[in-house]
Structures are given as C-alpha cells and as structure tokens.
Amino acid sequence: MSKPQIAIVLSTYNQPEWLKKVLWGYANQQFKDFEVIIADDGSTAETKTLIESMRPELPFEVTHVWHEDNGFQKTIILNTAIKAANAEYLLFSDGDCIPRNDFVAVHAAHREAGYFLSGGYFKLPMDISKAITQEDIAQQRCFDVAWLKAQGLKSSFKNNKLTTNAAKQKFLNWITPTEATWNGHNSSGWLSDILTANGFDQRMQYGGEDRELGERLFNAGLKAKQLRYTAICVHLDHPRGYVKPEMLTKNAAIRKTTKTQKLTRTAYGLAAEKA
Template sequence: MKASVIMSTYNAEEWLEKVIWGFSVQTEQDFEIIIADDGSGPATRELIDRLRKQIPMALVHVWQEDNGFQKTQILNKAIVAAKSDYLIFTDGDCIPRNDFVAVHLAHAREGYFLSGGYFKLPMATSLAISKDDILAQRCFDVAWLKQHGLAAKKLGKLTAKGFKAKWLNFITPTKASWNGHNASAFKKELVAVNGFNTKMQYGGEDRELGERLFNKGIKSRQIRYSAICIHLDHARGYVSDEAWENNNTIREYTRKNKVVRTLTGIEEL
C-alpha cells in the first residue's frame, strides 16, 4: 500500500461515518484506514464492522480501554499497526476532499513532513452533510455550504487550486507545524523520535511531535491550501487548564533541550 491513513476517534459515530465515506471516494485508493479509538463504546465497533463491508480499502480498528484522554497512546498503537511506509494523520471529525490522499502522496519527500490545515464548519452545516453530499463532493462546494448555514468569508482553503494553491502555500504566514488533523510523514521518522509523548493530553501534543522531528533535522512542507478537509463542529469536554500547563512545560523542555526522542512513547507501550 502507498499509505496508511490514521484517524483518532472517541464515541462520535455520526462524524466518524462521514469521514470514512470521505476516504472511500479518494482518487487514490491504494491505502488502508486505521481508526485510532481512544476507548469508544460498542457502537463505534459496530459502525466499523458495517462499513468494512461497504468501502474498497482495508479498515483497521485499533482500540484501547477508556482511561481518560489518551490520544497520544492510541496514536502510537496505530503507528505500530500501520502496514505502509507512509502515514497520513487526520481526525475522525475531518471529512477529506477526494484528492486528499493523492495530494499528500504527491508532496511526500524524504527528510520532510507535510503540514495541512482544515476549514471549520458550524454545527448546522456539519449536521446537514449527508452521505450523498460527501460522495458527490457537494460538501466542498461553497455555494452548497452557504445554503446550509456557512457564513464564513475567508474561503481560500476551499477554493484555491493549481498555481493559486501553491502560491498561497508559499506566502501563508502560518507556520508549517505538525497538525494532527492534517499531517503526514514517513513511518520510520515517527518511530525514530519514539512517536507521540504519552505524558501529554489535549493541547499542543501534536505540535510537540513536530518539534522533535525538527530537532532530528526533519523539515516541514506547507500544503495548507492543497490538502483540503472540512472540520465538523463538536464540543470539547476534554480540555483542561492543567493539561495545557503540563503540555506547555513539556514543549518548552523539548525546544530548549533539542529533544529528539521522547522517553514515553512507542517503545513504552
């Protein structure tokens, strides 16, 4: 396989199904989907078992018991489970445009990781998107989105294509950091830095991985306007000030001491 797509989820079957349908119609089909499940109940497994019979690519379910927000740990387990040499990361609330995988593969280079973004949707628009809207790609059409509740004015991440997308990738002031909803790298590089730091919960845990890749000498490439996905709205009950403070302390240590390998990562599973 050319790639393994790894997406995180937790008890969000409606959103996860929409995302999987988005990957089912990719222009590049030679990849597997790995669901990194941080302790969801039986409904998620039932959904995956059903969709496994309906989509053309392999659908792998990597699950762990619910022990609070342990996304970094389940992502490390998914990295280990991946059968491809190239890993594309997203979340179970981000529907990819049908060229998402192809774009990541086209821009993949040794010694680099890729950094993409997402386009946030309001709840009303998120709920309005149906399976048919995804399969027909209507959910990426600005006119359709506006008809279904989108009021955003900055639409460049949805409308830019070809040379314009390349130009915007080049001039954007947004740093090409590791964004867990839209990033990719060779598996060997992620293993070399020992994956995600499992001491980190929500808040910058993705960025810390990217900072260790930078410390290893891996550079980043911006594909913010080329690899497109739309983000479905949801609550964030797992956010806490304590976690942010802990994560910021770890990130500061990583940057100051040029840390490459976390001591709590893949090898400690």
C-alpha cells in the same frame, strides 16, 4: 498481499456519526492504495458496531485499535495505531475531518525524504456538519463554497481554503503566516522518521500533543512542507468537554523542554524507556 503505500491514522472518541461521514470521504478518494487505522481512545461499542457495519462497503482495509476509556489518552492510542500500520508512509487525521477526494493524492504527491507535510482544516458550523449526507460527500458538494453558502456559511477569507485553483493554492500556501507544523488533523510523514522520534509522547494529553512530535522532527533536521491550502478536509463541529487547564500546563512544560533541549526522541513513546 502487497503492502499499501499509505496508512491513514484516524483518531476518534465517541463520534460514530461523524466517523461514518469521514469514512465515506475516504471511500471517494482518487488515490486508492491505502489502509485506514482507526485509533479509538475508548469509545463505547457504538463505534465498533459502526465500523463493522461499514466494512463490506469500504474499498480499503480498516483496522480498529481501541483501549479502555481512561480520560484523554490520544497519544497512547496513536502509538498503538502506528504499531499496527503496514505502510512506510503515515497520514494522520481525525475522525471528524472529511477529506476532499484529492486529499490522499495530494499527500502522496508531495511526500519526500527529509520532510513531513503540514495541512489544515476548514471548520464547519454544527448545522452544516449535521446536514451533510453521503451523497453530498460523493458529489463533493461539502467542499464547494457556493453550496456551503447556500446552507448558511458566512463569507470569510478562510473560504479560500476550499479553492481548487492550483496556482492560487500555491500562492496562499506561500503567503500564509501560519507555520507549517505537525497538525494532528492533517499531517503526514515517513514511518522511519516517526519511529526514530519514538512516536508520540504518551505523557501528553490535550493541547499541542501533536505539534510536539513535529518539534522533535524539526530538531532532528527534518523540514515541513506547507499544504494548508492544498490538502483539504472539512472539520465537523463538536464540543470539547475533555479540555482541562492542567493538561495545557503540563503539555506546555513538555514542549518547552523539547525545544530548549533540542530533543529528537521522547523516552515516553512507542518504545517505553521510562516508566
């Protein structure tokens, strides 16, 4: 059996209803040569049950990697997912981000040696997040601004993120003041580059843990392509009870060291070099 071109790594933690909608999103992709690896940071059996029940209806291979719940350990389970990947190119997103049907195709089309790709997301309020059905995803209504406004979405410049006009996408990507960084909800890169960087720093918890990998890739000479208005996914709302100030402080210190010492590799990653 041939290897898929792309491995999609989805992080999740106790959000089976959101994960179900996200998997429906990947079932409707235009580009189909991919596998999905679910990086599960300690969810209860409900998530495993959902994945097993959906396997027969999904047109792609699903690998579920899991470890016991011991607080926010996303970086550790992401590294486990990287080890499970069969593809040479990895696309990272979250189990609460529904991809538009051209999402994987956009990443596939823009991949290039010496680069990683940086996309964004479009945040939805809770009521619309709950209202989205399988049919809404199949018909792509949840990416249509007119439909979303009919559900109560407020007018905003950010609604331009959902544009399907290629020229407008290119212009907005060019003018955006947002830097192209490694964003855990929408970034992709070559497995070889990620392995050279030794994956995610497993000391890091919530707050910039994804961007720190990108900062090491930058230090190694890679560049980033801005796909903020091109690679589109909608983010389903949820509370963030796991955020603690000490996590942010620790992560900021690690990122500062990465930047000041221009580190290209972590000693606390895929291949553990330090205890």
